[in-house]
Amino acid sequence: MDIKNIGGEFALIARLSRLVPFDGNEVVVGIGDDAAVLKPQGMSDRYLLVTTDTLVAGSHFKTEWARPDQIGIKSAECNISDIAAMGGRPMTLFVSLVLTRDTSVEWVEEVYRGIAASCRKHGVVIAGGDTTHGSTVTISITALGTVAPDELCLRSHARAGDLLAVTGTLGASAAGLALRLKDQTVSSYLMEQHLAPRCRLDAALKLAPVVNAMIDISDGLASEVNHICNRSRVGARVYADRIPLHPDVVEAGRLLAVDPVEFALNGGEDFELLFTVSPDKQALLDQTGVNYHELGVITDASDERCLVLSEGKEIMLKGGYNHFNETDSI
Amino acid sequence: MDIKNIGGEFALIARLSRLVPFDGNEVVVGIGDDAAVLKPQGMSDRYLLVTTDTLVAGSHFKTEWARPDQIGIKSAECNISDIAAMGGRPMTLFVSLVLTRDTSVEWVEEVYRGIAASCRKHGVVIAGGDTTHGSTVTISITALGTVAPDELCLRSHARAGDLLAVTGTLGASAAGLALRLKDQTVSSYLMEQHLAPRCRLDAALKLAPVVNAMIDISDGLASEVNHICNRSRVGARVYADRIPLHPDVVEAGRLLAVDPVEFALNGGEDFELLFTVSPDKQALLDQTGVNYHELGVITDASDERCLVLSEGKEIMLKGGYNHFNETDSI
Numbered sequence: 001m002d003i004k005n006i007g008g009e010f011a012l013i014a015r016l017s018r019l020v021p022f023d024g025n026e027v028v029v030g031i032g033d034d035a036a037v038l039k040p041q042g043m044s045d046r047y048l049l050v051t052t053d054t055l056v057a058g059s060h061f062k063t064e065w066a067r068p069d070q071i072g073i074k075s076a077e078c079n080i081s082d083i084a085a086m087g088g089r090p091m092t093l094f095v096s097l098v099l100t101r102d103t104s105v106e107w108v109e110e111v112y113r114g115i116a117a118s119c120r121k122h123g124v125v126i127a128g129g130d131t132t133h134g135s136t137v138t139i140s141i142t143a144l145g146t147v148a149p150d151e152l153c154l155r156s157h158a159r160a161g162d163l164l165a166v167t168g169t170l171g172a173s174a175a176g177l178a179l180r181l182k183d184q185t186v187s188s189y190l191m192e193q194h195l196a197p198r199c200r201l202d203a204a205l206k207l208a209p210v211v212n213a214m215i216d217i218s219d220g221l222a223s224e225v226n227h228i229c230n231r232s233r234v235g236a237r238v239y240a241d242r243i244p245l246h247p248d249v250v251e252a253g254r255l256l257a258v259d260p261v262e263f264a265l266n267g268g269e270d271f272e273l274l275f276t277v278s279p280d281k282q283a284l285l286d287q288t289g290v291n292y293h294e295l296g297v298i299t300d301a302s303d304e305r306c307l308v309l310s311e312g313k314e315i316m317l318k319g320g321y322n323h324f325n326e327t328d329s330i
Numbered sequence: 331m332d333i334k335n336i337g338g339e340f341a342l343i344a345r346l347s348r349l350v351p352f353d354g355n356e357v358v359v360g361i362g363d364d365a366a367v368l369k370p371q372g373m374s375d376r377y378l379l380v381t382t383d384t385l386v387a388g389s390h391f392k393t394e395w396a397r398p399d400q401i402g403i404k405s406a407e408c409n410i411s412d413i414a415a416m417g418g419r420p421m422t423l424f425v426s427l428v429l430t431r432d433t434s435v436e437w438v439e440e441v442y443r444g445i446a447a448s449c450r451k452h453g454v455v456i457a458g459g460d461t462t463h464g465s466t467v468t469i470s471i472t473a474l475g476t477v478a479p480d481e482l483c484l485r486s487h488a489r490a491g492d493l494l495a496v497t498g499t500l501g502a503s504a505a506g507l508a509l510r511l512k513d514q515t516v517s518s519y520l521m522e523q524h525l526a527p528r529c530r531l532d533a534a535l536k537l538a539p540v541v542n543a544m545i546d547i548s549d550g551l552a553s554e555v556n557h558i559c560n561r562s563r564v565g566a567r568v569y570a571d572r573i574p575l576h577p578d579v580v581e582a583g584r585l586l587a588v589d590p591v592e593f594a595l596n597g598g599e600d601f602e603l604l605f606t607v608s609p610d611k612q613a614l615l616d617q618t619g620v621n622y623h624e625l626g627v628i629t630d631a632s633d634e635r636c637l638v639l640s641e642g643k644e645i646m647l648k649g650g651y652n653h654f655n656e657t658d659s660i
Contacts (some may be wrong), residue, residue: 021449030457038421038457038474040376042376042378043373046370050472050474051460052458052472059464092357096384103333105345106331108333112349117349125352125356125360126347126350126352126360127357127360127368129361132389134386134468136428136468140382140460195471227379
């Protein structure tokens, strides 16, 4: 049976997770968040966080577009971002490379220089890995970190009444990709955001003591709002005109004749942080000094996934903005 | 520059490790042993162990030869074996799969059933992973475990005067592969050892409190003896006629007209344990109930890598037995 016939990779993971033992007494949170939360024997006042992400040449990066150091940066940052989104402090990376027979030493060294630049920036070390041969270059990184239990930010921690907010601006990576695919000129800002996005560890460490749920935006805002709602059994109302867009993203929308909000909702790999916070902590939130935009509110209607358009019309906030159409009006 | 021109993958790893930060205060032992040894913030009386291994279709397993459950078993066991060889107790696996567009759901489920069987046997749970698409099926597993500091068995822990010993018998995986490559009949024992080798966690947990250095045999006995000697700055004398061989391995040597000891020295993926132990602990070693064979002795001549043949002749014990020739006599 084809994987796409059962509903794709999320459906496959659900089937696979039924086959395996996953509920040990050292597992606090297993499959289903940005990182696993573990409490290994011998660990008392902090939790261990573990996440793994694999980037395949051709699928996740194009060697014709991206410099090898950018590929290294992206592969490190997307893993460190998952630790950050849990409220954690990253500690070590383990880097597994599959290289082809004609991969040059210089190319691999440049990938490593990119990984090393991210490690130094975020205070992370490389403690191991594996190098092997295959027919497709593949970079698989596992990141470990730790978090204080009271700063752990799970997808399931959102509460009705929470404000829903996001750091930075959204859609740059998707807008850069869309322009590139149409052979349009891409600004250096959009290109850098697409090829070598940076995680917001700095902001995450400041937000963690204050916020409830937190997630990094790797699959687009709509998908991440759904993840928080599903895991927290809450609803959400998001106001389209409050979604922060960089001027270059707005310009990309104009050039490509699409609503630039699409890039934010359905794009991905912005690695900004989406979080919910109790309204009575907004003063504390402001004291963190982290720039954020309030997008909407968490509601107790657990089925509600509402995107309020600027003209007041309400449509359903689906995992993929491409799926929106008139029949989705609510 | 080609990777093979600089000396292959070990040389590449040495070059890469100079480019990256690897010496953090939470890293006890980084790159260079079976697993990394970490002391994360919040962990007091045990160390955390982390190892990662990637298996690529075509290179590390052949889908024409191995059933998917055997591929799952092999990929789990080789990782759990690395934790065992450090004296540790495995805790969790993180499984990253690269699947092709035509990989069937049933095939992936069988791989997972194999991984699950190994997990249940060894008391391990799967706490996360990643599934993505690419042109080559790749299974990358990261295993985590913990160890009591006084039971940690490093490659660098061998001492001059230690006995050198091994669990079980060696060469079965290599003999099975060699027969298969020559289209000879392969006994079910050899085939199982080649396609779905099992790690010796049971033995490792009993040996850890008693032995000094320990390593799992994944690249052949000669290579592993060299790893221990290099990291411990000691020498070794190994007696060829004490290397334990299964009768099917001896028979494979007869059929293929090669010395069956070659399979043990230069083969690989036996996943038996090579260890050194102080002579005054031999009584304690016997009390563990683990079957072992004494192969030789650790010496204080740090350059000594001596294989004593049955006729008394001494040759150099190189990383690869294929490299042996008359000019290597010492």
